[in-house]
Amino acid sequence: MKESLWTGGFALAVLLLFFVFAANGWPGDMDSCISDNDAKKPSVTDNTCYCEPFDIKDVKNHLPGVRQPFNTFSNLYALGTGAFLAFTVWKQRRKREDSNDPEVRNPTRDKNRFRIGSFYPIFYIQVALFLGLGSMFFHASIVNWGGIFDQMSMYTLVSFLIAYSLVRLRNVDRYFYICYPLLVFLFFVLALLHVSSVIVILLALLGPYAVLEFIIFFQDWVFNKNTKVSFWVYSRYWIIGFTTFMIAIVIRGASDTGGPLCISCSSAFQYHGVWHWLSGITALMLYFHWKKAQR
Numbered sequence: 001m002k003e004s005l006w007t008g009g010f011a012l013a014v015l016l017l018f019f020v021f022a023a024n025g026w027p028g029d030m031d032s033c034i035s036d037n038d039a040k041k042p043s044v045t046d047n048t049c050y051c052e053p054f055d056i057k058d059v060k061n062h063l064p065g066v067r068q069p070f071n072t073f074s075n076l077y078a079l080g081t082g083a084f085l086a087f088t089v090w091k092q093r094r095k096r097e098d099s100n101d102p103e104v105r106n107p108t109r110d111k112n113r114f115r116i117g118s119f120y121p122i123f124y125i126q127v128a129l130f131l132g133l134g135s136m137f138f139h140a141s142i143v144n145w146g147g148i149f150d151q152m153s154m155y156t157l158v159s160f161l162i163a164y165s166l167v168r169l170r171n172v173d174r175y176f177y178i179c180y181p182l183l184v185f186l187f188f189v190l191a192l193l194h195v196s197s198v199i200v201i202l203l204a205l206l207g208p209y210a211v212l213e214f215i216i217f218f219q220d221w222v223f224n225k226n227t228k229v230s231f232w233v234y235s236r237y238w239i240i241g242f243t244t245f246m247i248a249i250v251i252r253g254a255s256d257t258g259g260p261l262c263i264s265c266s267s268a269f270q271y272h273g274v275w276h277w278l279s280g281i282t283a284l285m286l287y288f289h290w291k292k293a294q295r
Helices: 002-024 054-060 069-098 118-140 144-170 176-191 196-223 230-256 272-290
Strands: none
Touching: 002 069, 002 118, 069 118, 069 272, 118 144, 144 176, 144 196, 144 272, 196 230, 196 272, 230 272
16 A cells, blocks of 8 residues: 555656646756757757757747657656556565565565565655656756756666665665765756766766676675575576666667657657666666565
């Protein structure tokens, strides 16, 4: 029950805010992507706002509506992701609570917080939801603060990766309570200052996360003599997630304005939406990786 309340409540709050702006107009300065190309010839194509065409005058005049329909509503995949994860977490909790085995009901040896508790799984559902729903604000508005929402939707996920990996490595929860808000605040400042590109920052931060993940892997699978599973069984969800995200990065670049996958003549379909969907699959794979891991 609490899984659905948190998931549904958070999704409803974000979508309500979104539709209030979509119905009444999007205030704020235009996003810098509009002027990244030739500012002397403003048109629907002289921008780098991820290919899907829109009327720049709508942005200037803060009109209601959605500037990039496909890029915006392709992010609704997050509702399905959130619902699926909420059901999975609920089923896991009910199985634990209904068990007649005292060790299953109150595990003392299991250190995996995605199996024995509710805080981290439910928190992660909100992060996975915001990964999609936060991006909608940018594509619907093409204003500066909408772009910050979009960036923060990715940064909140990266912050979770690093903070939760520290918890798994040291088995100390306060690492998450301290590191996560600090990382989110740091990324918020970077987003406000428009420091570097999102992809550069993501790749730079995924490096430290990968190092932490490999340290945990070597401790649990290589050095732990009690581990009987194969390499593929241990790491399959992480490998699938990592591969999916690398493909998503390539598609994101190729589907940008002027790229080989840019379909600028029609808004019926845009490959940038595939980047959204593959990022969602990556988030799902990470959940199952953490759920199946030793800790």
